[in-house]
Amino acid sequence: MTEIVDYELFEVPPRWLFLRVETADGTVGWGEPVVEGRSKTVRTAVEELLDTYLLGEDPSRIEDHWQTMYRGGFYRGGPVLMSAIAGIDQALWDIKGKQLDVPVYELLGGAVRDRIRVYQWIGGDRPSDVAEQAREQVDAGFTALKMNATEEIERVDDPATVEAAATRLREVREAVGDEVDIGVDFHGRVTKPMAKRLVEKLEPYEPMFVEEPVLPEHNDALPTIAEHTTTPIATGERMYSRWDFKEVFEDGAVDVIQPDLSHAGGITEVKKIAAMAEAYDVAMAPHCPLGPLALAACLQVDACSSNAFIQEQSLNIHYNETSDVLDYLADPSVFDYEDGFVQIPDGPGLGVEIDEDHVREQADGDVDWHNPVWRHADGSVAEW
Template sequence: MSGRIVDYELYEVPPRWLFLRVETSDGVVGWGEPVVEGRAHTVRTAVEELLDTYLLGKSPDSIEDHWQTMYRGGFYRGGPVLMSAIAGIDQALWDIKGKRFGAPVYDLLGGTTRDRIRVYQWVGGDRPNRVADAAREKVDAGFTALKMNATAELRRVDSPAAIDEAVARLAAVRDAVGNEVDIGVDFHGRVSKPMAKRLAKALEPHEPMFIEEPVLPEHNDVLPEIARHTTIPIATGERMFSRWDFKEVFRAGSVDVIQPDLSHAGGITEVKKIADMAEAYDVAMAPHCPLGPIALASCIQVDAVSPNALIQEQSLDIHYNETSDVLDYLADASVFEYRDGYVDLPDGPGLGIDIDEEHVRAKAGNVDWHNPVWRHEDGSVAEW
């Protein structure tokens, strides 16, 4: 029997992350990353509520029961804030359990299905530009897969020129890196149903690895219609928060790659279940992770045990990380050393990372990051 949960601390750190430190009475420390980008204060309050009213004083051992209680113990459940709070706590509990047994989390989940996981690198920024030059630089640095935004803001029904610009950007990247490199294209929920159908058809000759979030999750019911217009694999899931959210897209059969976020979709416990559901439907998994090192370490633990894990997003040099980057908070950054487009599975106990607590405390403060609000030429709000 391990010690009891006796203390926790939350740290808002740049560029836009929230770290959770959980400590037990026998001195074991676990780390989690519970955050909704742009809503760190809100999620912080949810984490405090869950820990103060339920977890403090309890053993960290019964992770599944704790998960069920945090989720089902409230009459209102689900959604980004609660599920992100649960996710970060869940990560910390798994980190504690792994450290107790001196084993990586993936060993406690049944052992590995691979030795390493492929990673991709973002290029081009929010409003994609210089994508060909950036793509060439990243491929020269060893990456074999890239991702870029398809467009800036789009009108609900936009001009042929808007389609042409998106095609030209992808074509330029394809010309720059050749056919051996995979290129994911993120629609970012910016695209309406009619434009998604047009864009998918137009981009198809350049064979992207997938088109991501071709429509917002609230319009997942139209994904079968979009799928009928293209042979490009369809990816979605970063704004879906539980296995119940994913159930309908699996049933519809129109999604080829799911992208649950280990800091939004209930943590390691829940995403492992989502991955298993996906495997039954012959759907691959590529976890969403434009976040920090704790979230990435959690992703890799689930990738390690999931036969259908395809590729892993990671945030090194992503356009959001202007003040701090993913490696800055690690005592040993070599754990995320990318070679030949892959990252090896960490072999340390728990999440397999060593957080530099002194650096975390030095950087912690009131991090007031919010995503931009975009507007169309007529002044109406555009999807970011």
């Protein structure tokens, strides 16, 4: 039996945390455990889990390790713990695939596809210049885009705000035509009364989906919002386990789930969430505005999940101002996009090779990203 003998954590720009796990036979597995803006908190959780449960253990018992990390603590769930588990889980699968010399998807039943469609972000945090950016991305070969619906928005806002959101989507639709899909992200910024108005106003321009129309703590409002549109409803980036997703499957309001492979328990858990979704005829588009390890983990699950239909990725996203996805890869061509698709990486483990020297160099700097705190005109905190 080989055993886990060491691990290291690297906070790297723009806002990522990488985990390196090493076994006694020299195999190295990588994962990406992070909550954007809370990397130091998650780092401590990862250290606690590895020191308490995994050092000295056989890395191949992935399901048992997952259950131990999750159920071994009386208090469980939530973004910090589940993100810590997720990154460790990714690293364990990377190790297992490398030791058996196969990609992870081969260990999960084999591939149902050779490649998957990806979408590209446009417009930034406060959406602007969306039509021109949309044209540029379509010219670059993307066939699907995503944009924020609004900037900060009041609990009950004026008609001009609703009209501005509709105008932005209309301009993008007119710029790219009907053969390009456009996802619209409400980002949890919108309250139930405004979400009802917005989904009706956006519907004529046929968005691919409206994402997180309300915060996940208000998922009970999704059936009401769904009654106001035929546009697919998407949510899930701030839901962390199959138990969080159970309610939205049962009430039937959600059409697309978006679990994050670095937040929702990793490969082990998201494969189970995908299977649950399939039973309810719900599609999957994993959330991934993160780094190369998170994306590689997503693609391994996409490869063997028949209900996965499109993949988020963060190349050139507005958050990546100092470093980008490809900077940390020894072979960036693994994420070459062609005709709006990316091939499923077929190398062993996660299928990507990390440039470890570059990671160590970047980790020497000060990385302290936090999302902005927005405020309404009256000074109260707005949802970002």
